[in-house]
Amino acid sequence: MGRWGPDARGPLEQAAVELCLEHGFEQIRVVEIAQRAGFSERTFYRYFPDKPEVLFAGFGFLHGNVVSMVVGAPVTAGPMEAVATAFEQAGAVFRENAVRLRQRQHVIDGHPELQARELSKVATLAAAVAEALRQRGVPDPAAMLAAEAGTLVFRITFRAWIRDAGDQEWPRMFRQTLDAVGAVIVGTPPTPIPVT
Known part of the structure; x- marks a missing residue:
């Protein structure tokens, strides 16, 4: 997993959009978004309070x-x-x-x-x-x-x-x-x- 860094927000947003298009918003989990972006779930929550918020980055x-x-x-x-x-x-x-x-x-x-x-x-x-x-x-x-x-x-x-x-x-x-x-x-x- 990648470390928390200043460039995590963009990759997390992109990963979320890709996964939502592939599987639907309800079907994906935060951990999957983080993994797709190359980060940990903990890193996701340093940037976003919840799953919906990543789409409003x-x-x-x-x-x-x-x-x-x-x-x-x-x-x-x-x-x-x-x-x-x-x-x-x-x-x-x-x-x-x-x-x-x-x-x-x-x-x-x-x-x-x-x-x-x-x-x-x-x-x-x-x-x-x-x-x-x-x-x-x-x-x-x-x-x-x-x-x-x-x-x-x-x-x-x-x-x-x-x-x-x-x-x-x-x-x-x-x-x-x-x-x-x-x-x-x-x-x-x-x-x-x-x-x-």
């Missing part, structure tokens, strides 16, 4: 990036622009992991327990983004509305991007979705989002 990175970008946005940026730019930039790294993200989402979509955890993580992210906006001096309800709207646009874009196998550029897709949501809110017909 990258969420903490996304969460931290988005929140720090909102906090650090230019003072001239309005609430929605700060949030939109953060999600647009944070999602730009998805392309290099497109295959794994698509596989992971396939596993999540097939299990209500994982779907519930995903929704919980998205809600936590929206709350953290709203708090980041409050730190910038944005009062409620504007902080909550911008955070929820940005998170919604992120979720819609991610679904479309995954469906498209990650072939389209994330920033462009995100801005198109943002424009479409904005058009719905103000009551104008949205421009269709092209999927190639």
